[in-house]
Amino acid sequence: MRVLIIGTGYVGLNTGVMLAYLGNEVTCIDVNAEKIKLLQAGIAPFYEPHLEEMFALAKDKISFTDNYEAAQIGEKDVIFIAVGTPSLPDGSANLEYVRQAAESIAEKLSDKFTVVVNKSTVPIGSGNWVGAIIKTHYEKTHGKKANGLFAVVSNPEFLKQGAALHDSLYPDRVVIGSENEHGLDVLRELFGPVLRQDFEAPACLPRPEGLKEVPLLACDLTSAEVIKYAANAFLALKISYINEIARLTAKVGADAQMVAKGIGLDNRIGPRFLNPGIGWGGSCFGKDTAALVATAREYQLEMPIVQAARDVNYGQRSWVVDALQEQLKILKGRRVALLGFSFKPETDDLRDAPSLDIARLLIQRGAIVRAHDPIALDNARRQYPDMGVTYCQEVEDALDEAEAIVLVTEWPYYRTLNWSKIPPVVLVDGRNYLDDKALRALGFTVIGVGR
Numbered sequence: 001m002r003v004l005i006i007g008t009g010y011v012g013l014n015t016g017v018m019l020a021y022l023g024n025e026v027t028c029i030d031v032n033a034e035k036i037k038l039l040q041a042g043i044a045p046f047y048e049p050h051l052e053e054m055f056a057l058a059k060d061k062i063s064f065t066d067n068y069e070a071a072q073i074g075e076k077d078v079i080f081i082a083v084g085t086p087s088l089p090d091g092s093a094n095l096e097y098v099r100q101a102a103e104s105i106a107e108k109l110s111d112k113f114t115v116v117v118n119k120s121t122v123p124i125g126s127g128n129w130v131g132a133i134i135k136t137h138y139e140k141t142h143g144k145k146a147n148g149l150f151a152v153v154s155n156p157e158f159l160k161q162g163a164a165l166h167d168s169l170y171p172d173r174v175v176i177g178s179e180n181e182h183g184l185d186v187l188r189e190l191f192g193p194v195l196r197q198d199f200e201a202p203a204c205l206p207r208p209e210g211l212k213e214v215p216l217l218a219c220d221l222t223s224a225e226v227i228k229y230a231a232n233a234f235l236a237l238k239i240s241y242i243n244e245i246a247r248l249t250a251k252v253g254a255d256a257q258m259v260a261k262g263i264g265l266d267n268r269i270g271p272r273f274l275n276p277g278i279g280w281g282g283s284c285f286g287k288d289t290a291a292l293v294a295t296a297r298e299y300q301l302e303m304p305i306v307q308a309a310r311d312v313n314y315g316q317r318s319w320v321v322d323a324l325q326e327q328l329k330i331l332k333g334r335r336v337a338l339l340g341f342s343f344k345p346e347t348d349d350l351r352d353a354p355s356l357d358i359a360r361l362l363i364q365r366g367a368i369v370r371a372h373d374p375i376a377l378d379n380a381r382r383q384y385p386d387m388g389v390t391y392c393q394e395v396e397d398a399l400d401e402a403e404a405i406v407l408v409t410e411w412p413y414y415r416t417l418n419w420s421k422i423p424p425v426v427l428v429d430g431r432n433y434l435d436d437k438a439l440r441a442l443g444f445t446v447i448g449v450g451r
């Protein structure tokens, strides 16, 4: 099929590369000309495992442009809107880029039936809104009715950064929502190879053993939109739930990881997203839980469970600083090394990263913060040049004369450090990731989460 993807962020780019790999003719458009130049040269604008390898495999089927004329909207079968929806100060999503995308589509629609897919995480009700914008704008610019020319389908994205292409090729499910059967049929066909799992798996991303097919859920537009928020909020509250339990286990002398294992073995609960730690960050859980609470308020509804998950999560960040203060008593003038700055491993993304709040709180209390990360330091220097953190290219620099260490992000690299060469100090293992017994034997005072 001929596919256009509007927006080359994580969602758009991964979707584009995946669909091109599966044999579709894909054009990606983005208003950021610099990003498009990089992409045209086969360079990924952000770090994501296997993205450049998949680029190379799909290169004959994918093209990039920053120009709507060149995007040939009128010839496309499917157009994905995958632009950013950043948070506004009140927690609701800024839909300006979605509106611009919808208007650009309307201006260039031809007489051919086109499916417009909302792939961005948009507030509940946005599918209708996008449909209305396209209809009105089409009528304004073409001087005739748009009836039957297009369908809007919601196709929420469930990929995780760091495993984005894997999740695109081998998702747990595909959800499509629309009132338009024809639109749903087009997407059934487009996602056919993923649903049937009959494509040749790329060598860099082998098919998980035993995966024979992927379930498809076709539903109404609004339900698909709610599924996205409900899924992210559920994962977020699962994490906050185990972190709340971890606060209790720390008090009563139990081990939160054992508790997580014990409850996770119940099939109804499941073991994933139950790691006690500093909590979630990233561009999704914080934004989406805030948007869910904001949407509910528009309907005079409170969502106390989702709100509590948010409160517990952000409390984990100050807990780290409180724990350090309890051990060191004085934070003023103390050198603290932060290991890991990205919001999770395998990404250089700093959006809502716990490291930022932890660093800020430590600096507020007078500590000297030196941070290391295997790949996120360039972003940190660019985005947060003045926050008062010393960014250290080499981990030895960050650890030099450190009086306390905080493992913020569980990069595997930190397990490979020669810990016996590092002077033993207070170490907050914010992800319960390091070998605490071995570290204690070396003289470190290890503080884990919930144990």
Ligand code: UGA
Residues within 6 Å of the ligand: 121, 157, 158, 159, 160, 161, 162, 232, 235, 239, 272, 273, 274, 275, 276, 277, 278, 279, 280, 281, 282, 283, 284, 285, 343, 344
């Ligand atoms: C999340 C969802 O997992 C995806 O399904 C969804 O598509 C995506 O948001 C989105 O809406 O775009 P992502 O934010 O990339 O994906 O990363 P996750 O792997 O879910 O991790 C989110 C945060 O939770 C990270 O900071 C991670 O460290 C933290 N986490 C995860 C925990 O603190 N504990 C856990 O047990 C698991």
